[in-house]
Amino acid sequence: VFILVGIIACGGEATTVKIGLLSPQTGPIAQYAPGFEDAAKVAIAELNTTHEGDFIFELIVGDSGCDGTQAGTSAQTLIDSGVSAIVGAACSGATLGAIAVAKAAGVPMVSYASTSPGLSTADDNGHLFRVVPSDAQQAVALAAVAAAAGASNPAVLYMTNDYGAGLGDNFASSWSGSVCTQVGYDPNEGAYDASSLAQSVIDGGCDSVLLMSYATDGAAIMEALSAQGFTGSMIGADGLA
Template structure:
């Protein structure tokens, strides 16, 4: 069976036809993005509102920072990259679809996002079906690895098949052997919880409860009760913002914060204030994992670019998405997504390592091949558009409820 990332014969013919016709606009056979001579146009579908809105600012800043650096180096193929076009996913499928449709109607060449795996599932057929490149810096659902996207979807965040074992090892490494798992019933929750459970059991821990819940619910008492009744010595909570209510319920049920673990969906520096604004220290000892990288040089540069930014989650991964797209266009000598998409894996697996846009572009201009080293680490896109390794951070909340990263682990399949 051919790789899902292999472009079909008809797509190749369509791209050739576009080149021969000198077409510069979107058409059925050539996608809805720009043509050979157009400036590279990005759009994004990120959470500006909704229960994941805390993820929006760092992802938007990461994208804008990349474009700023690209333009400072002369742009893509000698043309300045226009301002990125916005779209709000709002953690709502209908709104995410509306955002994607508006961007496609504006002839974008690449869409960054969505942030949530479920929102990408809502828009991926529309985006990749239009032969526009989609790259997410935060999608982690395992199902996206084998999704039939025609070769147009990539992600710089690792699959939960990489994050799950790190979370399980963190829990067991702290001495816990009896674990309850509570998770939201969606693509993200089901994929990550399955990985965590499998890894916990492989490490010899007993999973005493597996409780799913409706993420759109307003009352989580039944989940809290089921977890409490299983008498675990640790709880793995796979959730987004609604997890704040579950944490509060578990605390009331006499399960301590240092028995609780989570993942990237609750990697929010303001989590303590969300649980108890009067006493953020109630979550002292709470731990979790999230795709993260120890890259102070990038953090400092981003902070200088966006001084008001207070969180950095997924900013380097989104930055890498934008850089990879721009370098693929340089390698292909085209801003047409049906042409440069074939260069997306190639620019992460060439002979010469490089990290800055100007450096990588100059190597390409001299006829060389590049192995782009991103702000989030080596990308090495595989045949499914996944990264082959990733840095996973282990975060924790201190005695005063302050958030920090205690360690970083390189995870590989």
């Protein structure tokens, strides 16, 4: 934003700077959207206080839906509204969908939560940035946590989106031991069966389970595991936090 300010500033009357935010107002992590939007409003308020008289910062919010297609559509709407930059998206797939639109318009994006390794090599024409590390790094940390917890034959339950699949694959590559089962699922409400996923862990004789999940689906799977008598370690990544 401050680089942007330096480019736009030219003295005289206050200049309006529109900043877009891609927030997951719908989809599997909609419960986080209010917090993301509140944080953005705090940042906008601080910018307006710091640059009072020179700039008027305006926040415009679009729904990413945690989905690449919807995020691309919302990114175009933000661009048509005159934003100078886009903050977001949260979900990796949404960010990948949005950058395809933003790069064509020459609008930079900064993701606040997308961790898929695929973003590091995305065709973004130099317009995509993020403030969180790649899951290629998180997977190494998860492997260390699992080992410290005494896991020797873990199950890997992962969402089949860019975030979950990327983290699941990177964990499997980082884990030096065996993996008793690796099962993917769609995290959208009504698209997965927590009991069946839990049963796959029980049937595999797994001593622990790694969850590459979001909060709602992850909680449902953990409850199902407990209900079916699973007593092993349950280890979640950042999406479960």
